[in-house]
Amino acid sequence: MRPQTIVVDAPIARDQQPDQRQSQRHELSQSAVVCVLGTTPQILHGEIRNVSKGGTQLHLGQALGIGSLVRVDYANNLLLGEVVYCQQLEGGWIVGLRIEHTLSGLSALGDAMSGPA
Numbered sequence: 192m193r194p195q196t197i198v199v200d201a202p203i204a205r206d207q208q209p210d211q212r213q214s215q216r217h218e219l220s221q222s223a224v225v226c227v228l229g230t231t232p233q234i235l236h237g238e239i240r241n242v243s244k245g246g247t248q249l250h251l252g253q254a255l256g257i258g259s260l261v262r263v264d265y266a267n268n269l270l271l272g273e274v275v276y277c278q279q280l281e282g283g284w285i286v287g288l289r290i291e292h293t294l295s296g297l298s299a300l301g302d303a304m305s306g307p308a
Contacts, residue, residue: 216241219242226264245289246287247288248288252283254286257274268294270288
């Protein structure tokens with residue numbers, strides 16, 4: 192079988208691209224504090240729009256650079272990840288993250304770490 196070449200005149204809009212997730216997406220509307228890690232950390236407030244195994248989507252008031260490393264704190268959870276896309280929408284930016292590490296139930300963890308005196 193001979194390989195085919197596909198010529199594309201214009202980029203495909205993100206909402207027309209096929210979903211490449213390998214696990215189910217769960218819709219969410221949860222406020223979050225996003226810290227962009229680096230030499231001069233930035234702290235932003237936004238909203239988590241959805242999560243899936245290994246990824247999440249945020250709505251923020253400003254753009255983040257592709258490849259930026261971020262920490263996301265929300266509802267007693269902490270995510271560490273990398274920005275894989277950032278797209279401007281009316282009223283803000285949609286940011287996709289690949290999640291590298293997750294800590295859930297932070298208050299219970301803190302209680303366990305403090306333990307009896």
